[in-house]
Amino acid sequence: xxxxxVRNLVKKFDGRDVLKGVSIDLYKGQAKVLMGTSGCGxxxxxxxxNLLVQPTSGQVIFKGEDITLPGVDVRKVRGEIGFxxxxxxxxxxxxxxxxxxxxxxxxxKIKSREASEKASYELNRVGMFEHRNKYxxxxxxxxxxxxxxxxxxxxxxxVLFLDExxxxxxxxxxxxxxxxxxxxxxxxxxxxxxxxxxxLAKYIxxxxxxxxxxxxxxxxxxxxxxxxxxxxxxxxxxxxxxxxR
Amino acid sequence: xxxxxxDLIVYWPQLLAGLERTLILMVIVSLTGLAGGVCxxxxxxxxxxxxxxxxxxxxxxxxGTPLLVHLFLMYYGLPQLGIRLSALTVxxxxxxxxxxxxxxxxxxxxxxxxxxxxxxAARAQGFKHSETFRLIILPQVMRLSVPSLTNxxxxxxxxxSVAFLIQYHDLFAQIxxxxxxxFHFFKAYMTAALVYLALVSIVVLAARxxxxxxxxxxxxxx
Ligand SMILES: Nc1ncnc2c1ncn2[C@@H]1O[C@H](COP(=O)(O)OP(=O)(O)O)[C@@H](O)[C@H]1O
Ligand SMILES: [Mg+2]
Numbered sequence: 457x458x459x460x461x462v463r464n465l466v467k468k469f470d471g472r473d474v475l476k477g478v479s480i481d482l483y484k485g486q487a488k489v490l491m492g493t494s495g496c497g498x499x500x501x502x503x504x505x506n507l508l509v510q511p512t513s514g515q516v517i518f519k520g521e522d523i524t525l526p527g528v529d530v531r532k533v534r535g536e537i538g539f540x541x542x543x544x545x546x547x548x549x550x551x552x553x554x555x556x557x558x559x560x561x562x563x564x565k566i567k568s569r570e571a572s573e574k575a576s577y578e579l580n581r582v583g584m585f586e587h588r589n590k591y592x593x594x595x596x597x598x599x600x601x602x603x604x605x606x607x608x609x610x611x612x613x614x615v616l617f618l619d620e621x622x623x624x625x626x627x628x629x630x631x632x633x634x635x636x637x638x639x640x641x642x643x644x645x646x647x648x649x650x651x652x653x654x655x656l657a658k659y660i661x662x663x664x665x666x667x668x669x670x671x672x673x674x675x676x677x678x679x680x681x682x683x684x685x686x687x688x689x690x691x692x693x694x695x696x697x698x699x700x701r
Numbered sequence: 702x703x704x705x706x707x708d709l710i711v712y713w714p715q716l717l718a719g720l721e722r723t724l725i726l727m728v729i730v731s732l733t734g735l736a737g738g739v740c741x742x743x744x745x746x747x748x749x750x751x752x753x754x755x756x757x758x759x760x761x762x763x764x765g766t767p768l769l770v771h772l773f774l775m776y777y778g779l780p781q782l783g784i785r786l787s788a789l790t791v792x793x794x795x796x797x798x799x800x801x802x803x804x805x806x807x808x809x810x811x812x813x814x815x816x817x818x819x820x821x822a823a824r825a826q827g828f829k830h831s832e833t834f835r836l837i838i839l840p841q842v843m844r845l846s847v848p849s850l851t852n853x854x855x856x857x858x859x860x861x862s863v864a865f866l867i868q869y870h871d872l873f874a875q876i877x878x879x880x881x882x883x884f885h886f887f888k889a890y891m892t893a894a895l896v897y898l899a900l901v902s903i904v905v906l907a908a909r910x911x912x913x914x915x916x917x918x919x920x921x922x923x
Contacts, residue, residue, distance in 0.1 A: 508825055535827035545822035548919050549840045558836065559826045593919025604822075611826070 465514035476670035492667035538608030544600040598629030618649040719875030730796035738804025763802035776867040788869040811845035851908035
């Protein structure tokens with residue numbers, strides 16, 4: 457059974473349909489990339505899946521439980537889903553290490569010592585150990601995003617969501633972050649990643665889901681979707697993305 | 702010796718007692734006003750729209766009306782309803798209500814400048830609203846509002862001088878008394894001004910040190 461099964465998910469904002477019946481499966485160990493034009497509802501879909509946004513109708517079955525039903529422990533669900541944001545969203549008053557340990561200590565109730573050992577280990581894996589005592593304001597964009605990825609991963613989530621993790625970065629820093637995400641991909645970390653970056657999409661995905669105006673239009677492996685799709689929306693999207701590079 | 706200086710020496714114990722009451726009032730209301738400000742600020746973030754409106758109304762009311770009116774209302778008005786409070790009690794309550802409103806406004810202003818994606822990140826990690834407030838929002842808005850909050854402490858110190866109008870025998874009340882017994886008004890009020898200036902200077906220095914102490918990269922306030 458899939459780790460996350462989305463069935464006919466609808467989200468309306470002020471009466472306007474943003475998601476118009478989305479169905480999608482994400483299996484354990486699978487990495488999916490979600491692509492689509494700006495404003496088509498990608499972020500909204502991700503936010504519905506960890507209930508940062510309450511879906512209007514439809515089902516989100518996470519580990520066998522429909523989490524859209526009342527009475528679900530929303531915070532427990534969120535604790536099991538890592539989230540990486542476009543603009544890093546590091547806690548600015550905390551050092552890199554404290555950013556990583558805060559959730560471990562306060563949510564997972566892990567002792568400070570162990571939490572900081574875990575943080576050090578994970579930071580070291582992405583080359584951020586030497587920056588562990590710096591504040592976000594002292595880091596480059598690429599370093600911030602690597603720290604944010606570690607903050608999410610350190611919680612040992614069942615799945616990692618990434619919402620345009622490289623969009624705010626210049627190409628050089630973007631590459632740093634792609635390298636890190638690619639390693640997660642090779643480690644079979646379950647991922648669901650929104651991106652406009654065809655380069656990132658190709659190197660970190662088992663398959664790519666293409667969304668347009670609140671509906672899923674296609675799902676396929678990168679090569680077929682990029683080069684062989686006959687759908688004009690998909691062709692046009694990849695032409696416009698290619699223009700940016 | 703100048704007879705005024707002589708009077709200062711004679712009245713010294715009384716002046717010291719006044720100084721002590723001034724400092725007591727300032728310290729108490731600075732602390733209660735900070736605590737109150739944090740509570741009121743917390744309420745401004747609550748989703749319930751009714752509570753939200755009441756909180757806004759509270760802030761607007763106390764910022765929009767003179768402190769002296771509240772003090773008089775409680776000290777001279779309440780006894781007519783059979784409620785009699787000491788001058789210190791009235792001063793502490795009146796100042797606290799007033800200072801809390803100002804501090805809440807400063808904190809709310811700083812909150813508007815926060816990166817809301819950080820708060821969403823906290824929510825996504827599984828933090829409760831109260832934890833996000835305590836662990837993320839408060840440490841940031843407090844740092845960002847340090848200049849306003851410490852200014853408020855200075856304001857409190859100066860404002861304590863109006864408490865003599867409700868028979869609180871603070872420093873200014875004592876000096877007032879000396880002046881009305883020896884008629885050296887100019888010298889008396891100059892003395893008062895210099896003492897307040899000295900006290901304010903001490904607070905300013907302490908505030909600067911405190912600002913440096915809690916300042917972090919990305920949170921420099923000057
Ligand atoms: N909280 C919200 N309230 C109202 N409209 C929203 C809200 N969040 C997103 N939207 C709208 O939903 C649409 C999809 O937004 P989003 O999911 O962010 O798109 P994408 O991430 O694909 O660029 C947009 O038109 C956006 O304006
Ligand atoms: Mg988006």
